[in-house]
Amino acid sequence: MSTLLSFRDVWVEYGDRIIIEKLNLDIEEGAFVSIVGPSGAGKSSFLRLILGQEGPSRGVITLDGTALAPECGPDRGVVFQRYSVFPHLTVLRNTVFGLECAKAPVLGRLFGRTRHAAEAEATEMLNAVGLGHSLDLYPAQMSGGMQQRLAIAQALVKRPRVLLLDEPFGALDPGIRADMHALIRRLWREYSLTIVMVTHDIREAFTLGTRVLALDKRRHDPHAPHRYGATVVYDLPMRARPEELSETSDDITIDVIRNN
């Protein structure tokens, strides 16, 4: 497997406040990376770096060996915990809209044959996430789980190189969550995705991830908490592949535990 994303001596600082420090990390193509860590450790900031919503204050991030573009492009898809879908658009229009933005960035609309092709692609993706029978529904007519399925279709229809998940299942009931775990695992396999997922749920991190990264501060100065930032303090490759683990399984095994 080749390296898809690479971080070299990456820092995130707001004024004199250090959030992430000296981050050195390679993410392989096809990996499912779970990010855990205490509140405020910089997990969302880390995702924003990959998304291009903000640049590092120092260091370099590359995607496929090329410096990451400073704006969010179709090579990176994202699903947030809530509010990713447009309430005034149907399921199909929500999904086609992602393609319109990628393929017709100026007009934001596709016409004729390209529009038909986009609708066919969107319908295929909606079938893949289990919304094939809900194309004409509006988000307000759907459950939270269905809305997250739509958000995943919206992100995946652009065929991103990397899919970013920011607490995507955090607002869902446990039963629906288990269904969504099975769905994302299937999509990860079928579409050969590379996924980076932030979660507060340790079991979810270990159940889904092929690798679990813990972000935290290595050093702490109680008199000046802003002086030190977080970095990867644990990097845990999982021995079992996610498809071999059941939701209720307790036999999670870890290959190596190493402190960077």
Ligand SMILES: Nc1ncnc2c1ncn2[C@@H]1O[C@H](COP(=O)(O)OP(=O)(O)OP(=O)(O)O)[C@@H](O)[C@H]1O
């Ligand atoms: N634009 C900004 N300006 C200043 N500080 C910021 C900015 N964005 C984030 N921060 C600070 O950076 C720190 C890390 O925030 P971030 O949201 O990345 O943490 P997190 O690990 O995702 O937290 P949580 O688990 O609570 O969501 C926080 O202390 C936050 O206040």
